[in-house]
Amino acid sequence: MTKPIPLIGSGLAAIAALITPSIALAHPHVFAEARLEVETTADGYVSELRHVWRFDEVFSSSVMLDFDMDGNFELDAGELAKISELVTDSLSEFDYYTTLTVNGVDAAFTLPEAIKVAFQDGQLLMFFAEVPSDKLPLKGKIAIGVYDPTMYAALDFMNDADMAVTGSSAATCARAVIRPDPDEIIAQNQDSLTEAFYDTTTSNDLSKLLATRLELTC
Template sequence: MKPALPLLTFLALSAPGSALAHPHIFAEARLEVIAADDGTVSELRNIWRFDEVFSSSVLLDFDKNTDLKLDEEELAELGQVMHASLADFDYFTTVTVDGQDAPIMKPDAIHVSYEDNQILVFFAVRTEKSLPLKGKLAVGVYDPSMYTAIDFPTDGDLVAQGKGAEACKRQVVRPDPDEIIAQNNETLTEAFFDDPSGNDMSKLFATRLELTC
């Protein structure tokens, strides 16, 4: 039975629910918060590079002509599947303004390439409402099901660009999972970690970029 996993449900053939507490897919990421001249956030740009094991599984599933590479049509199909499968999980993106959630819209498209035996994914999202650079803005990237580990290798992989962001203080926050579990031990029960659909509280674990403006 296929579990309801974010990102690529179509590749998860059979996994017990208890396994979802640990990541099985790994990706290195970059996040760019693009600020417009009017003092709002115009878009959030994401770049993900997936591990070679997962990427090889994708190659096997989408290489329709069995030439051991992904052509433009095969990459386009992969992007479409990702676009659909990530929708229920907000494309792993959480945005808050002064602690209040700011829902995001679907990206226009997800672009995919296959380089050096790894899948690269590129897309940009926007919030449903205008997002002024005022107060405390936090942007995190995290898989709520914990099946995919999104890692930012350096703090320089989370950036804010544009004139509108120049007056904001930038901070990269990397939460300690042990501290979070200790602080929320009554809420983060076994049921939380075994829920394949994820949980809103999973954003507590997300590496995030905080802008104080």
């Protein structure tokens, strides 16, 4: 079980900590406003899970300092591509902080392209889409959660509208946004979660229980 010390400091170290398996921290060090769109098709299937993460200005400034190789206070296409390559390769180990279940059973998904990275108004943005590995009909209960099990990053859906269903079949299912109380969840599951806090690479129990999630009842 690997427990490297979390890296805190420069932008490169912060990104390394964001994507490196680490002991769970008492509180997050990176903050991002998140949005999730569940895209649906006219024939009643989920086609994509679309994510946008807008990171806080402190973290974004650190990234700028470390990846702005020519010192012009801008991230050009090549510099952004380096960040994209780094996070795309590494976040796959954490399923891009996403959990997907159908009637309580895990469902697989893939990332068809690289995580895109942009820098706008002093903030770093990451956006990407995941595709269900198998056809995912809008039937039963579908739950999509977003959570960093290492607790290094806090991905915050500011409003319930930031977890949306889009596309031709958006009105097919009843929609609910679930925001678990972390203290209550941990208290109720203390024994089973003890190992999960120290072994985030092999267990997604934390993500399933603590994630802000969108539940669709169809």
